[in-house]
Amino acid sequence: MIEYKDVVKEYPNNTLASDHISLKINDGEFVYVVGPSGAGKSTFIKMMYHEEVPTSGHIQVNDHSLEKMKNSEVPRLRRELGIVFQDFKLLPRLTVFENVAYALQVIEKTPAEVKERVDRVLTLVGLEDKKDNFPDELSGGEQQRVAIARAIANKPSILIADEPTGNLDPETARGIMDILEKINQEKTTVVMATHNSFIVNEYKHRVIEIADGKIIRDQEEGDYIDESSNA
């Protein structure tokens, strides 16, 4: 469960990236966060995993109140979340298997647990044959699937994806969406920031549109026309 109550985020340069935003995302939902670049999508997403802290207001993610969270408590929050980025953020000197395993090792899972889970998530994203390859031997879509595998390896209750298809061609993007759909069907909440209108219109879900730091639309089964690009 994610809940924003009257959330304001003002950056030191006086940019108002979040202007009294309130909303609730229930468990198991699939939500698009759309809007042009600079609208405040990224800030909205980053506050969800405590990379940015609101200037005022209340943010609740599962059992955590983020606005008064201590730095030492952040790791516990992050372990309940999976996070995927536009640029994948894989470690180039580690293999596919090691990249996924890494996320489990740093939270001190036992080697047996690590192996079992990595194999399972790599199968889920369809990369069990490529586990010994290095990231630069994979296509963009495959790299993003590794990143997704890493994000869900620890069975998060919420998957946060910031422009996961931004660097991919439409066909590959559909492949990624199919995986996110599959993850969502297993009761994981998915929050995905995008300005990829064909995705939003093809895979129908709740759409939250942000402009100038405000929610200007919150619609079940919504659509999206991106005026800033033709993607």
Place this chain on the structure above:
Amino acid sequence: MKAVTLKRHLTESFKSLKRNGWMSVAAVSAVTVTLLLVGVLLSILMNINKVAHDIENDVQVRVVIDRGTTKEQKAQLKSELSKISGVKKVTYSSRQNELDNVIGVYGKDFQLFQGDQNPLYDVYVVDTTSPEKTVSVAKKAKTLKYVYDAKYGGASAKKLFKIVASIQRWGFVISLLLLFVAVFLISNTIRITILSRENEIAIMRLVGATNSYIRWPFILEGAWTGLLGAILPILLVDIAYYWAYGVLTSALASTNYHLLTPATFLWQIDLLLAVIGIVIGALGSGLSMRRFLKI
């Protein structure tokens, strides 16, 4: 911490040390120079301290008795000595006893002087109530009959204490400055390591690794840097101290003052240097981590 985690941290810290090649060498050299200076300073300071302490506790006046003084005259002298203000205790030490002491301290060569060959005098060892009293007691004792001479050690103390105090103060300040520089150099070196692994740290934070988990490999790397940097200073200080001890001990042979003996002193200073190296290394890298962990 789980064993598998500890193992991972250790491997990672060694790998990183190797990966940074010349930067690691630079950091180790910085520690080496610092610890060498600190080691030399510390050796000097601690010995000055020791000698100062020896001098401070030297509350004895040695009243040398004229040859040919009879037993009765000695008894009379003793009672007169006891009456001087500031005198706590008067102990008799025969010339034979004095010679035995010399043999005890400086070796069997002095057995040549046994019996009539003994060049030493009978002595009253006068303990004073405080180091400052030694001067007046010695002065008074010299005026008494049957007294050949009265010698004291603590008199030079006052002036010396002033010098010692300022040496200690400056030595301490200089050591602190040096250590500060070393911490700065190490933290800069480790910062470069961290920059090359910024991506990795960002990912660790995103998947929920605790700050202490992220910090450990870097702190260990800093500790190794410090420990490696301590090796050369330890060796050099040891060698130099053995040499200096040999030279200075013969120079101090005629006094009551002694340097710290190498056997006990050196392992203390070696241990201290190693610990300082490890601590400044770990501290340096720990400090440079702060920015990346948003503490």
